[in-house]
Amino acid sequence: MANINDIAKRAGVSVSTVSRVLNHHPYVSESKRAAVQRVIDEMDYTPNRLAVDLIRKETRKIGVIMPYNNNQAFDQLLHGVLNRSVELDYTVMVLPTKYDPDREHSCLNMLKNKQLDGIIITSRSNGWEAITPYTKYGTIVACEYTDHPEIGCAYMDRYASYLETFQMLKDKGHTRVAFTTARGEESNSTQLTIKAYQQVFGDLPSEYHIRDCYDMDDGARAAQQLLHLESRPTAVYANGDEVAAGLYQYGKSIELGVPADLAIIGQENQPIGIALRLSTVDHQLVKVGEQAFDLAIEKSKDKVEIPYRIIERYSI
Amino acid sequence: MANINDIAKRAGVSVSTVSRVLNHHPYVSESKRAAVQRVIDEMDYTPNRLAVDLIRKETRKIGVIMPYNNNQAFDQLLHGVLNRSVELDYTVMVLPTKYDPDREHSCLNMLKNKQLDGIIITSRSNGWEAITPYTKYGTIVACEYTDHPEIGCAYMDRYASYLETFQMLKDKGHTRVAFTTARGEESNSTQLTIKAYQQVFGDLPSEYHIRDCYDMDDGARAAQQLLHLESRPTAVYANGDEVAAGLYQYGKSIELGVPADLAIIGQENQPIGIALRLSTVDHQLVKVGEQAFDLAIEKSKDKVEIPYRIIERYSI
DNA sequence: CTGAAAGCGCTAACAT
DNA sequence: ATGTTAGCGCTTTCAG
Numbered sequence: 248m249a250n251i252n253d254i255a256k257r258a259g260v261s262v263s264t265v266s267r268v269l270n271h272h273p274y275v276s277e278s279k280r281a282a283v284q285r286v287i288d289e290m291d292y293t294p295n296r297l298a299v300d301l302i303r304k305e306t307r308k309i310g311v312i313m314p315y316n317n318n319q320a321f322d323q324l325l326h327g328v329l330n331r332s333v334e335l336d337y338t339v340m341v342l343p344t345k346y347d348p349d350r351e352h353s354c355l356n357m358l359k360n361k362q363l364d365g366i367i368i369t370s371r372s373n374g375w376e377a378i379t380p381y382t383k384y385g386t387i388v389a390c391e392y393t394d395h396p397e398i399g400c401a402y403m404d405r406y407a408s409y410l411e412t413f414q415m416l417k418d419k420g421h422t423r424v425a426f427t428t429a430r431g432e433e434s435n436s437t438q439l440t441i442k443a444y445q446q447v448f449g450d451l452p453s454e455y456h457i458r459d460c461y462d463m464d465d466g467a468r469a470a471q472q473l474l475h476l477e478s479r480p481t482a483v484y485a486n487g488d489e490v491a492a493g494l495y496q497y498g499k500s501i502e503l504g505v506p507a508d509l510a511i512i513g514q515e516n517q518p519i520g521i522a523l524r525l526s527t528v529d530h531q532l533v534k535v536g537e538q539a540f541d542l543a544i545e546k547s548k549d550k551v552e553i554p555y556r557i558i559e560r561y562s563i
Numbered sequence: 564m565a566n567i568n569d570i571a572k573r574a575g576v577s578v579s580t581v582s583r584v585l586n587h588h589p590y591v592s593e594s595k596r597a598a599v600q601r602v603i604d605e606m607d608y609t610p611n612r613l614a615v616d617l618i619r620k621e622t623r624k625i626g627v628i629m630p631y632n633n634n635q636a637f638d639q640l641l642h643g644v645l646n647r648s649v650e651l652d653y654t655v656m657v658l659p660t661k662y663d664p665d666r667e668h669s670c671l672n673m674l675k676n677k678q679l680d681g682i683i684i685t686s687r688s689n690g691w692e693a694i695t696p697y698t699k700y701g702t703i704v705a706c707e708y709t710d711h712p713e714i715g716c717a718y719m720d721r722y723a724s725y726l727e728t729f730q731m732l733k734d735k736g737h738t739r740v741a742f743t744t745a746r747g748e749e750s751n752s753t754q755l756t757i758k759a760y761q762q763v764f765g766d767l768p769s770e771y772h773i774r775d776c777y778d779m780d781d782g783a784r785a786a787q788q789l790l791h792l793e794s795r796p797t798a799v800y801a802n803g804d805e806v807a808a809g810l811y812q813y814g815k816s817i818e819l820g821v822p823a824d825l826a827i828i829g830q831e832n833q834p835i836g837i838a839l840r841l842s843t844v845d846h847q848l849v850k851v852g853e854q855a856f857d858l859a860i861e862k863s864k865d866k867v868e869i870p871y872r873i874i875e876r877y878s879i
Numbered sequence: 880c881t882g883a884a885a886g887c888g889c890t891a892a893c894a895t
Numbered sequence: 896a897t898g899t900t901a902g903c904g905c906t907t908t909c910a911g
Contacts (some may be wrong), residue, residue, distance in 0.1 A: 248675075248700075250904055252790040266906060274880055296676040297622075298904035300612040304886050308656075316645040323640060323655075329632040333659050334667075340624075340656050341641075343649050350649075357654075358794045359564075360612040361888095384564075397575075463834050481894040492838045518779050566888055577898040582890060590896055614888035647898050677904095 249290045258286040269294055285288060300361070307337050309543050310366045312354050314346045316504070318378055319489060319517055321468055322531055324369045327536020335544060346372040346430070359386035363554065365543040367536075372538070384540055388542045390535050391435055392550060401538035401551040403530045408555045409443035409484075412512065415557065416482050417447055421510060425455035425480040427469050427490050428543055436486070450476075454522070459485055465521075466493020474501065482510035488520030488527055489513075495562065511562040524561035531555065565606045574602040585610055599637060616677070623653050625859050626682045628670050630662045634777060634850055635805060635833055640685045640706055643852020652862060656810040662688040662746070674701035681804075681859040683852075683858050688749070704858045706851050707751055708866060716866040717854035719846045721752055724871045725759035726801075728844055731873065733763055737826060738763065741771035741796040743785050743806050752802070768794075776802055779835075782809020790817065790825070798826035798879070804836030806845055811839055811878065840877035847871065 251269075255262040259278055267275045268283045275340050286292075300306045313321045316413055325341065332339045340363065342347060342354040351373050357363045358381050365386035371378065379397050381387060387398035416424050426444065428437040437458075444451050456477055457469040466485060470493065473480055485491035491513030498509045516529035535553050542549060567585075571578045576595055583591045584599045602608075615679045627644055629637045641657065648655045656679065658670040667689050673679045674697050681702035686779060687694065695713050697703060704715035732740050742760065744753040753774075760767050770792055773785040784800060786809065789796055801807035807829030814825045827835050832845035849871050858865060 251906095254903080262905080263882060263884095263907080264880090267881090270906085273839065276880060279881085293672060293675045295672075295904050296618070296678045297613050297617040298887085299906080301611070301617060301889095301904085302906050304887080306613075317642045322619070326633045329657060329659050338656050338658070340654050341645060343645050345649070356609060357612075359609045362612045463837060489834050492834065496838060518805050518808065519838055521779060522812060522835055523838060567890095568888080578889080579891080579899080580897060583897085586890085592896060595897080611888050614903085615890080617905095618890050745894085853907080 248390050249292045251294065254283065254286050254290065254292055256302040257290065258283045299549045304361070306362065308340060308363050308548045309337055309540065310340045310342045310354060310357055310363045312342045312344055312351065312366060312368045312371065314344050314370050314372070315461075316341065316343045320515055321369050321489060323334075323515065323532035324367075324536040324539070327533040327535075327538075328367060328540045331540040332531070335540075336545050337540075337544060342366075344372070348377075352377070354467075355387075355454065358387075367539045367543055369536075379435050386543050386546045388539050388547075390539055392552075393554060396529070396548060399527075399539075399542035399548045401535050401542055401553060402550070403535060403553045403555045405530075406439045406443055408528055408530065409440050410446060412484055412499055412557060413443055413447040416484070416510070416512070416563075419482075419510070420562070421482040422448075423455075423478055423480040424482040425457065425473050426484040427457045427460040427466070427486050429459070429461060429486055438482075440486075460490045463493035463496065466490035466495075467497040468493070470494040470497035470509075474498070474503070481508070482506075482512070485511065485513045487514050488517040491525050491527070491562075492519045493523060506561070506563050516558055520560075526558060526559045526560045526563040528555055532535060567608075567610065570599065570606065570608055573606065574599045585802070591699050620677070622678065622680050624656060624679050625856065626656045626670060626673055626679045628658045628660055628667065628682060628684045628687065630660050630686050630688070631777075632657065632659045633688045635808050636803060636831055637685050639831065640683075640852040640855070641849035643849040643854075644683060644856045645852075645854045646849070647856040651856075652806040653856075653860060658682075660688070662686075664683050664688045664693075668693070671703075673785055674703075680863070683855045683859055685852075686750075702859050702862045704863075706848075706855055708868075712864060715855075715858040715864045717858055717869060718853060718866070719869045719871045721846075722755045722759055724844055724846065725756050726762060728800055728873060729759055729763040732800070732826070732828070732879075733800075735826070735879070737798040739771075739794055739796045740798040740800065741773065741789050742800040743773045743776040743782070743802050743810075745775070745802055747774050756800075756802075769798060779805050779809035779812065782806035782811075783813040784809075786810040786813035786825075790814070790819070796817055797824070798822075798828070801827065801829045803830050804833040806840060807841050807843070807878075808839055810833045811841060817857045822879050832874055833874075836876075842874060842876045842879040844871055844873045867876045 251262050251265050255265045261429040268280050344350040368389045382397040392400050491511050494511050503509050512526040516527045518528045531553050567578050567581050570843040571581045584596050628850040660666040684705045708716050807827050819825050828842040832843045836843045847869050
């Protein structure tokens with residue numbers, strides 16, 4: 248593969264001149280510029296980006312830390328990021344962590360070893376105190392709110408959202424309401440969900456909280472557990488529309504009326520929920536992803552909130 | 564940021580020794596190794612990957628060319644790729660092209676400029692003759708079958724799949740069957756769908772082929788067009804379960820019986836299809852993605868076929 | 880306007 | 896076992 252020296256030699260100029268035409272610098276005579284360009288075309292030359300990035304100390308690459316790569320919510324965030332990245336001519340690396348703290352560290356380390364200009368954290372397993380040190384090496388933006396002044400945030404007000412949803416359920420007369428979450432108390436969203444629940448309903452009977460829910464099967468499993476309870480809940484707030492769909496399916500399968508016998512509300516406004524006419528709260532994750540990307544490339548530490556909206560359909 | 568020279572100096576050894584301990588080379592005395600390691604830890608040093616990759620001429624990065632970043636089928640392929648990438652400690656860059664041939668070229672060019680070791684093409688807008696030249700710079704594997712000996716393939720036999728599906732529809736007594744596709748004749752899958760249709764049913768009435776279908780709304784629109792036809796089709800083969808769901812919804816909305824009045828079969832076995840009990844043909848795209856990744860890192864040019872399976876549910 | 884030369888941070892032959 | 900040194904391919908002062 249030809250390099251910049253070959254081009255220089257063949258064009259009868261110095262490498263600096265070649266570099267200048269490559270980077271569209273002014274002060275290059277038209278004749279030399281043309282000569283260089285001709286050789287570049289002839290030899291089908293492309294500058295080596297590794298060398299360029301090494302010396303420029305910039306990569307125009309952003310990483311996206313995602314625990315799972317098969318989860319609708321994270322996919323939405325990723326799509327938002329990608330939307331903006333193509334517009335702004337950045338490239339994005341997907342960094343799955345499976346919520347393994349060590350893996351998460353290796354990903355963050357890509358900032359330190361110069362592979363990335365910035366990282367977007369869609370969800371994390373490490374505490375902030377373990378993460379913030381990496382801001383020394385590049386921009387870090389989170390898709391959740393945090394006080395840390397070094398971290399930019401594109402977030403929705405999860406607590407307000409959960410609160411409003413539970414309150415709405417209560418207003419509709421539900422007193423026994425359950426909910427599902429992905430992870431347990433180690434997760435920020437789970438903590439907020441519990442807190443919001445308690446705020447509205449008081450004590451949380453532990454059997455009303457079903458963990459490890461990610462897809463339809465988990466939703467069905469949750470329904471099964473919930474519906475065989477002594478004090479069977481009359482409404483459940485699912486952590487995603489797929490899980491909600493699973494709940495719905497199971498309810499139907501045992502001839503339960505929705506929403507009469509069981510009210511269901513999901514999250515993220517996904518096709519499956521639309522198809523089943525399930526109510527949902529849309530956290531507008533695509534927008535969150537887009538905003539997060541913008542913050543990342545602006546190296547901004549702003550905290551910007553994205554509004555959520557509750558979409559009432561048939562299931563509630 | 565400290566570099567390898569700083570470490571060498573501080574540890575009282577040469578850079579080669581530092582490099583050796585960094586890369587776990589043998590023939591380093593335990594005492595020096597320990598000394599170097601201590602300094603590395605003290606100074607919190609991490610080697611610059613750009614410099615390493617530059618000299619090693621290898622990046623351990625794979626790119627995935629995807630026309631859209633909000634399409635279930637491409638997401639499945641991407642998930643397959645990511646599954647394997649974390650196991651094998653590679654990192655993957657997502658390269659959205661929007662089917663723009665120029666964008667596609669820039670992506671392929673990342674091979675030439677050394678940013679990537681290999682590229683997986685999930686779908687393309689350029690002809691192979693425009694793509695194969697890039698194999699000179701790195702591995703290219705496609706998620707469709709092609710003869711080109713320089714291109715590895717992880718594919719399913721689309722033609723056989725389409726043929727079998729149409730034949731099944733015919734065997735069930737359907738004579739007026741329509742289908743939807745994403746792009747038009749410029750797309751390989753569209754061509755194969757048409758060919759399979761003609762093989763089974765003979766001439767294709769142009770109104771039985773609805774293009775530009777990507778999501779539920781498109782499916783509903785397709786249903787609307789199709790169901791107002793003089794010779795209304797009795798079955799439709801959708802290019803995805805979301806589109807199938809849209810067809811289903813529209814059918815329901817005008818009180819059509821499924822499958823009595825309208826049989827529907829989708830593709831890719833997605834949650835929405837499961838929820839609606841829609842029949843589908845599962846091309847196992849996650850597996851295709853996994854296989855494509857393996858081919859890419861093995862720099863293999865093999866053609867490996869992934870089997871498809873027709874899943875009959877209620878809608879047909 | 881142009882070129883020489885000094886790096887960027889690292890690896891790997893080649894000596895010793 | 897360890898050090899010296901020549902690059903990898905590029906950008907950017909600094910002179911002229």
